Amino acid sequence: MRKTVIAANWKMHKNLSETEEYGQKLMTLLASPLDAEVVICPAFTSLQVLSKTLEKSPVKIGAQNLFWENSGAYTGEISAPLLLDCGCRYVIVGHSERRHLMNESDASINRKLKAALNNSLIPIFCVGETLPERQNNMARQVIKEQLSRGLDEVSLTEGKIVIAYEPVWAIGTGINANPDDAQEMIAFIRETLAGLYNMELAQSISILYGGSVKTDNIADFMDKKDIDGALVGGASLNVHDFARIVRLGKDV
Numbered sequence: 001m002r003k004t005v006i007a008a009n010w011k012m013h014k015n016l017s018e019t020e021e022y023g024q025k026l027m028t029l030l031a032s033p034l035d036a037e038v039v040i041c042p043a044f045t046s047l048q049v050l051s052k053t054l055e056k057s058p059v060k061i062g063a064q065n066l067f068w069e070n071s072g073a074y075t076g077e078i079s080a081p082l083l084l085d086c087g088c089r090y091v092i093v094g095h096s097e098r099r100h101l102m103n104e105s106d107a108s109i110n111r112k113l114k115a116a117l118n119n120s121l122i123p124i125f126c127v128g129e130t131l132p133e134r135q136n137n138m139a140r141q142v143i144k145e146q147l148s149r150g151l152d153e154v155s156l157t158e159g160k161i162v163i164a165y166e167p168v169w170a171i172g173t174g175i176n177a178n179p180d181d182a183q184e185m186i187a188f189i190r191e192t193l194a195g196l197y198n199m200e201l202a203q204s205i206s207i208l209y210g211g212s213v214k215t216d217n218i219a220d221f222m223d224k225k226d227i228d229g230a231l232v233g234g235a236s237l238n239v240h241d242f243a244r245i246v247r248l249g250k251d252v
């Protein structure tokens, strides 16, 4: 059975005291057993304090990026072993903000995925089309290329990777994808993974939806058979909202 994963991507938000306060509050709000793997991906600077704050909780910590080398003269970069040392179990790879604002290519994403997997970090590998690509009926082709190039010569086994489908036009816009469309695209991602690997492996990989997920739409996405969770940006910054998203919109 596939794991449900609800992941928070804080992006470039929250200082140390805000991080600690959030972590403590989250522990209280999510004190009863969880039906999902909950992952928080703060800024690099908050990793250690969040990991310490949540050490007695089942909530996992993830980073938002990594470099592909394990160590060396790479000013400003952070490696997988350094992330592990800060308590990370997950790392986001190939987020559209990095693809578009930092010019990350499929080739560099491929190296990052390999570095994460070689160091037993679970990548949350993001794919998604832009609005013009969708309007020009290129969404499937774009996703297929992002998957095949990103996963080139990447060997996978069950539970080692999570995929996030994040249509770029839905990120931070308040305009979420229609859950039926998201289901269709995620089913297509699974079909593509089956072609790249095999059906059994494709069926075992958790695939998340991301893009304007909120307390009032999470349940609609989670109702869909191929959608295994969410990667949440803006709404994850408010601890009550995020805890409610983890509980699929119910009050906490």
Ligand SMILES: O=C[C@H](O)COP(=O)(O)O
Pocket: 009, 095, 166, 170, 171, 172, 173, 174, 210, 211, 212, 213, 231, 232, 233, 234, 235
């Ligand atoms: O990584 C998260 C996504 O970029 C979604 O962000 P958003 O929930 O603010 O739309």
